[in-house]
Amino acid sequence: MMNTITDQKHIMLRVDEKRIEGTAFATLFFNYAMPFKPGQFVMVWIPGVDEKPYTICFHSKDRFAITIEAKGIFSQKAVSLNKGDLVGIRGPFGNGFDIQTDHTVAVVAGGCGMAPLAPLVEILDKNTTVIHGAKSKEYILYPDRFDTRRQFCTDDGSFGQKGLVTDLLEKAIASGRQFDMVYTCGPEIMMYHVFNLCETHHIPCQVSLERYMRCGFGVCGACVCGKQLVCKDGPVFGSGELREMNDFNTKALLKSGKDVELSQYFSWRCK
Amino acid sequence: MMNTITDQKHIMLRVDEKRIEGTAFATLFFNYAMPFKPGQFVMVWIPGVDEKPYTICFHSKDRFAITIEAKGIFSQKAVSLNKGDLVGIRGPFGNGFDIQTDHTVAVVAGGCGMAPLAPLVEILDKNTTVIHGAKSKEYILYPDRFDTRRQFCTDDGSFGQKGLVTDLLEKAIASGRQFDMVYTCGPEIMMYHVFNLCETHHIPCQVSLERYMRCGFGVCGACVCGKQLVCKDGPVFGSGELREMNDFNTKALLKSGKDVELSQYFSWRCK
Amino acid sequence: MTIQFLGKTLKNHMVLASGVLGNSKEILERVHENGCGLVTMKSIGPAPRDGHKNPTVIDLGQGMINAVGLPSPGYLNMENEWQDLDERDFPLIASVYGGSVKEYQVVAEFVSAKKPDFIEINISCPNSEKHGMIFGINRQSSQDVVSAVKEVINVPLIVKLTPQAPDIGDIAKACEDAGADAICAINTVGPGMVIDIESAMPVLAFKKGGLSGPMIKPIAVRCVFDIYKAVNIPIIGLGGITTGEDAIEIIMAGASLVGIGSAVRYRGIDVFQKVTDEMNAWLSNRNLSIEDIKGAAHKEK
Amino acid sequence: MTIQFLGKTLKNHMVLASGVLGNSKEILERVHENGCGLVTMKSIGPAPRDGHKNPTVIDLGQGMINAVGLPSPGYLNMENEWQDLDERDFPLIASVYGGSVKEYQVVAEFVSAKKPDFIEINISCPNSEKHGMIFGINRQSSQDVVSAVKEVINVPLIVKLTPQAPDIGDIAKACEDAGADAICAINTVGPGMVIDIESAMPVLAFKKGGLSGPMIKPIAVRCVFDIYKAVNIPIIGLGGITTGEDAIEIIMAGASLVGIGSAVRYRGIDVFQKVTDEMNAWLSNRNLSIEDIKGAAHKEK
Ligand SMILES: Cc1cc2nc3c(=O)[nH]c(=O)nc-3n(C[C@H](O)[C@H](O)[C@H](O)COP(=O)(O)OP(=O)(O)OC[C@H]3O[C@@H](n4cnc5c(N)ncnc54)[C@H](O)[C@@H]3O)c2cc1C
Ligand SMILES: Cc1cc2nc3c(=O)[nH]c(=O)nc-3n(C[C@H](O)[C@H](O)[C@H](O)COP(=O)(O)OP(=O)(O)OC[C@H]3O[C@@H](n4cnc5c(N)ncnc54)[C@H](O)[C@@H]3O)c2cc1C
Ligand SMILES: Cc1cc2nc3c(=O)[nH]c(=O)nc-3n(C[C@H](O)[C@H](O)[C@H](O)COP(=O)(O)O)c2cc1C
């Protein structure tokens, strides 16, 4: 029994390479053989600043990367890190996607939600339907990363079609494509609409959720969403779990543990 | 590195069988797969009484035994244990004998000193010279245990020849047997004389020492003998170590840590 | 087979430790469904408090270190949670902390009106600048908090103690004398500190944190042993309990119920059911009951 | 490369903890030969004392628990040992304990005349009914012992503290004010207790014992950190140090020298050389010296 106890202290790694991705994102590469399943995340500690969860967005035998969207204090600090800077990494945590390569699947990404989905797309069939939306052109993450064809859309029409990913997904379904699975990550409200669309059409769906995290391994309870722990039971959840998850697209806990509406949660800033 | 840390808490075992060996000894058998090299010992805890070191005197794949000579409080309690009684065992501790089966060796046992030597004799060639002495007949341990022929002697002549083991060893050497190794265990003064005889005749020698013990694994220092720790570096020591060991046959520490003459040490009683 | 504890019926001897998965009714319910007889809410404070910056919880392999820092919405900002909990069908401990005797009292009085089955006062948290532990290491201040709280609540009072107290038996006795109905021991040990040597920085943002999990079990067992000798009220024993054998050990030291926190990490959320099953198997193999072994380590042989 | 410590020259930063292999000149010499710059004798008491019955030391895997119980021949019964030690060619700490301020003073005065390089007073042992820890958890009694001893000895005075003190920094400061030349921290943690559930008996004959080894390192690091903030005298940091990286960590917390006890079990008697080599390799890879990293965890980034 005791051998299931694993030491999950930080490994200290230096940024090996930094890639600026448009104006909104930066990707940090680390040389380290990280165990990995697409959808898993790591806790990233910038000594003296804070520690936050980030999806593993690139993975090879001896290298991995995270992509950060500059938002609040921590993520701005993270995108300003440079080659050689020291960062603490704990993980990987969480369950990844349940991957079904032999089926007709769709991948629906919104903004930074492409980060966990990109390694998945790279595994899936080249004919997979990939729908990729964002506010505007600058928020389209990895526009050139893989050769699976993508349908792009932006809120302002600055790249691809003007409109929402759900419009494109609905059109794909209407056009007669029979999806066996839809993978999605992006703003929670977007994922909620994708999920509902899937429910309507009886398509199983997997979404990757975000909540404020502390431990990352299912002890502190900071990340509860309904009866689920996003860090340990998720961050990927399937249709069965989502149907019972009252908090999906409605409620989240702030750092204090106070439960608030999702809009309030996402407008909250770390101090 | 950390995997070298081994949990050495007691395993709790029930006495499976008790054999009375003459009037002086009792042997307790336990069903447990104990790792073992002849010469190693275990710490034996009788809950509510005390804990003391005992040599493993019998060993098979799933069974082992210790033989106890009734002396003070603890050993009297130990020989009065019965089938089903609960005992705590830690170990095995110490290094065993350095075994040279392909040589002409001699085994010299005094009293309870046969306990560590018996499993050794069982490994060695059937023609090995075995000299076995004791105060008197009742103190001859395992008179019938193995078929290697033994030369017996007692102080009072009640069994075998009247005299000391060193007399028999000297005679064997004088008769022209070329020993490559002498193994001995018994009262320290006896081992000291055996060692000296070996030195005179340039025969390497291994003796098994006893000192008061606490931890059994080389930390507390209770069992120091010269610069050696009897529990960890011993209990078996070879000629090279013995030559440098000023405390051999001269000095030992009492429970308090006070260093005393050996005679005082061996007349001391635990309270 | 149910058991009685301070007048309430519990399905078994397992208790969820405060601060672990205690953030909402739904997750508490899941813990209950996973074999936990009695669940504890995350400690509730007098005012909204974010707790410390991350890193706040680090797994060290033989246990963990945390300085979550008592985050709380504040007792006045939990209406949704109370409403949810009102419809619960499982027994509940509400844990309370304050920065002064008055604060403990105010929060506990308010919380008592929400009808948890028990109130626990956390006078033992090492991870705040001014809350908690400071009360639990001193006889007088422990007693002051207990009497003040006892006066204003209508449910049984459990006092959670710190192993850092110079004489935990003495503190427990003081709490009993002041009216405590049960003792919960222990809170986290230390505090400790882990320094990352590459950055030369303490790993926890708060620098220091409390230790929990397997490595603190010997301290928990000793504390429960000392408390059992000192008081007659029941003890919830916790600290490093991870297996059925661990549970047996702390019951032999004197615990009536067994708390589990960190082991959720090591064995999953169903650790409560696993430990209960292991305990029951151990007992029935030996034809023993919990009552036979409670405090058994105190008998001189 | 040698170093200076309170006016004496040491070959490196390693210190043998008291109570571990400190029973005779010959074994202390062997420890010194195995890479230990400064060795400590087993604590010396006012009267002959056998210590507790066995079991006294049990390995728990992540550390050990012991209640050896301060065995000592008594300071008046060690002439052979002093004679042997008189011819030593290694630096030596003599550790001293007592049951009262007067006893500490009498023993220390006598021992001082035997010319050890340093005297350490153990005001922190949890394993005796009336010696040791009782002094080290209280500011006033710590100060009383230190001043009384300081008055009568001719060698520098090291005070060994217990992590059980409610504010170890404060105790250290009191000792410094009373004349201590250095602090040694920490003694064993707890105490703890391990119960064998088959016999329902505490495994140690004394029932309770102090915890040492890897599992207490976070507490040792925190204590050294607190003491470093509180005093200007040097600190011997120990508690769970097992590798070169552990040594670096406690130096970053503020230690000047690094003590090792239990790790002798886990890595052998040459653990001192191993840790020194690992420390030096780590430092030279980074072009750093011990002085560069001492107390480094205190710098705000
Ligand atoms: C499992 C998981 C994986 C994640 N992966 C990534 C990733 O790959 N790339 C990435 O850039 N971020 C990712 N995040 C979000 C990341 O952890 C931070 O929340 C984000 O970088 C903002 O941090 P901040 O401290 O800079 O912002 P804060 O100051 O905390 O807040 C800034 C803004 O961030 C938004 N925000 C805060 N918390 C969240 C949240 N939990 N989810 C969504 N928005 C939030 C709010 O809209 C707020 O306005 C992930 C979160 C989780 C839980
Ligand atoms: C490595 C090792 C292996 C041992 N193996 C055995 C064994 O197989 N069988 C066995 O009967 N005993 C063995 N002993 C001795 C055993 O541990 C006890 O010391 C012995 O049983 C006496 O214990 P007691 O408490 O009853 O006696 P005590 O009350 O302590 O003393 C009774 C008498 O025992 C003698 N005695 C005490 N300590 C020692 C000692 N260290 N060596 C020799 N005599 C001592 C003294 O002469 C004393 O008069 C071994 C000791 C060691 C160190
Ligand atoms: C992440 C975490 C948060 C905790 N928060 C609290 C808390 O808010 N209130 C409290 O009384 N104890 C808190 N504790 C202490 C636990 O309730 C428990 O007393 C301690 O962890 C020992 O038990 P364990 O070893 O089973 O975890 C917390 C422990 C952990 C690990």
Ligand SMILES: Cc1cc2nc3c(=O)[nH]c(=O)nc-3n(C[C@H](O)[C@H](O)[C@H](O)COP(=O)(O)O)c2cc1C
């Ligand atoms: C078996 C044993 C005996 C000890 N005896 C003493 C002692 O006599 N005096 C003392 O000051 N400390 C004593 N200690 C405490 C150690 O000196 C040390 O402070 C403690 O073990 C922490 O260090 P470690 O984790 O490296 O062992 C003893 C420790 C052990 C394990």
Ligand code: FES
């Ligand atoms: S972050 Fe702690 S339980 Fe999920």
Ligand code: FES
């Ligand atoms: S018995 Fe402890 S060192 Fe040998």
